[in-house]
Amino acid sequence: MKPKVLLIEDSTSLAILYQQYVKEEPYDLFHVETGKEAIAFIERNIPQLVILDLKLPDMHGEEILDWINERQIPTSVVVATAHGSVDLAVNLVQKGAKDFLEKPINADRLKTSIALHLQQVKLTNLVEDIENKFDRTRFHGFIGSSLPMQGVYKIIDSVAPTSASVFVIGESGTGKEVCAEAIHQESKRKDKAFIAINCGAIPKDLMESEIFGHVKGAFTGATADRKGAASMASGGTLFLDELCEMELEMQKKLLRFLQTGTFTPLGATKEMKVDVRIICATNRDPLLEVEEGRFREDLYYRVHVVPVDMPPLRERGNDILTLATHFLKMYAKEDGKKFAAIHRDAESTLKRYNWPGNVRQLQNIIRNIVVLNDDTHLRLSHLPEQLTRNQKAKTVTTQTITSPQTAPDPTHTSFAPPASEASPTDVPERPVTIRPMWQIERETIQQAIDYCDGNVLNAAVLLELSPSTVYRKKQAWEAEDEHQTV
Known part of the structure; x- marks a missing residue:
């Protein structure tokens, strides 16, 4: 069975053009014009990939991404956006979108992006099949x-x-x-x-x-x-x-x-x-x-x-979230509450906590949250102070360490051993100059883009980075250069 790609695009002419671009490709491209039609399609038949236009006649594309995330629907989302909305697209990538395509989308860019993300989906499914075969979640x-x-x-x-x-x-x-x-x-x-x-x-x-x-x-x-x-x-x-x-x-x-x-x-x-x-x-x-x-x-x-x-629970990684979600849904069903998932900001806090009382403590905390609250998601604000206290202390400590008054100048740092520790064999002839990582990163990314004749997607593949990461960094550097020129 061919993979399914859903194109959510309110412009019929653009949709026809994109369908022409990929008519020879080994997947089926389906088209809907509104957010309501998109949700109905996904509920009937979940596609492997969704290409999501942000401006739709009945709702904003971000609402559809939120809907997919809230229901944990197993599909990848690529955002299609006009040039002026790239910042918004980057924000959506941070919310779970896999990549973004800047309009107008040319044929090669569209075909390469779809092929890349379908391949990622295929590899992910293969890994999950292997894990399910040899590993047990219950x-x-x-x-x-x-x-x-x-x-x-x-x-x-x-x-x-x-x-x-x-x-x-x-x-x-x-x-x-x-x-x-x-x-x-x-x-x-x-x-x-x-x-x-x-x-x-x-x-x-x-x-x-x-x-x-x-x-x-x-x-x-x-x-x-x-x-x-x-x-x-x-x-x-x-x-x-x-x-x-x-x-x-x-x-x-x-x-x-x-x-x-x-x-x-x-x-x-x-x-x-x-x-x-x-x-x-x-x-x-x-x-x-x-x-x-x-x-x-x-x-x-x-x-x-x-x-x-x-x-101990603190050594079980993602099991913490699996157990928390299980308890959340179980108690929500028992008490007639709306809780269905855990918000991302709460996920990171749950995983970082030490859990001295282990699974029993986690179960009791989730029980307490469900009893005292009613929401669709368990959020950071629902968690008791004992879980968030260390996070706040850590933030304060980090801010103190990196205070402008105490932080060293990162531009040029020379390293040389203390006089009491130096020996004739390990003292360098001259200090080693350390360059900021952002300079090295920018040069490496730009070299990859030049090598690929300006094709950012191919450069991202060579660098083993997400295309959206490369696009975002490139845009930030260009904006900074413009500002300095002005």
Whole structure:
């Protein structure tokens, strides 16, 4: 099937001319004259590329670009603009447009631009297909496709079918219990019970009863026999979270249970045997706990057969935005709110924050935002001060460092080692003159344009830059030269 290119142009004569330009090209060029027709076309059949005229009879082209961005429609947009609107076109490139074409568009420029952007779309789709084939964005209760999470998924795949003990290690809120449930669901025990015990939330004098159960009269208040977690998980999986919080005496009893598969309920005389897989977890450093005498070394080696290190959220890159968007849409649907996406200014702040509470903290913050606000996008103004405080401090610090009163003159800087550090072998004969980067950049770009006989698009390809970047810089330099001449 041929790629589809949508031309949004209110001039019928220009549209016919452009269609003549590309009639022999390996794609279909469709034409609409108004913004309303364009939106209807995109909703019916998403094109790979949109060529967008800014001045339309019923709306401004920028509104269509915003509409595409808000709905995260997978299409590339190239803006077509008259000479006097180049500054606006550059602004639209910053908002997500891939490039701009300055009118009047000649045949070679149009064909080259369309071919270039369709090739980029094709390569992007190919990469996404490969990623989808080998990487997973969702895995049981997990959401995320970052490399650290792909490693976690692969370990789960490998260990789940076995009977090996697993020790999940990670900060609070990283999803240790989700990991344990995923191992259970991938194992042969998935049809049996998954029982979770938080060892840090149970008083020490009740821990033995919680895990092994008790018989009537075993202690004050034991008015009936009670099954423990070990019995309830028989045939399935027992997950012991925050294992390092367990008292040493209870650790000794747990070790015997792990070695023999047998236990005696509190107050009973008859030993019981169960078939249970044990998965343990901690948010502490287990080796440090062993060294400090708070965790039995023999128990550590018994449970630490296959370790799974859960990455903190701050190391998961774009997973932060994927999770935030998931929670945003989920809570918006629950509460009947309009939230559908995250605005770009908020995206950068979410990715820069350290997230000490990890996924749990992110989830709670998004929940709070949805409850207290109602908007189509989560914006920077919605974020709590704890997320934006560091950003403001960083801005103030940067402004102080680059203050005109303290900043060195970048025009000519000479570097020479301090006298105390200099040696006959490393002291240059003369100081090295460092030129400003903008001068070198301008010369390099101009040389590429001259080499391509003035063809900016070809020069951009050689420089491996976006054509819009080259156009914008070229225009700024020309305007500066004009100003200096005047």
